[in-house]
Amino acid sequence: MSATTRPLPSAEEIGTLVSIGRIAKDTPYSADFLRQLARSGRIRAYKLHRDWLTTPDAVLTYLQSQRTRYERKLGELDEAERSLV
DSSP states (O other): OOOOOOOOOOHHHHTTOEEHHHHGGGSSSOHHHHHHHHHHTSSOEEEETTEEEEOHHHHHHHHHHHHHHHHHHHHHHHHHHHHHO
């Protein structure tokens, strides 16, 4: 497995970094799923020894993108149903 270089957190982010296990309690996602998102680069996160750290803003951005995606797909489904009638 090749190591990918992640940029270091900004000064603003350092003060808001929270462990993924802790932040998962405030989301509809499990800590394991958030860690998977972190490993794949879908949320901005940093690995410190064994722990993944992220910011509430990074998770909120992901949640908003999923909501937008869901609403778009729901609109497409509604359109398809109307065209069948």
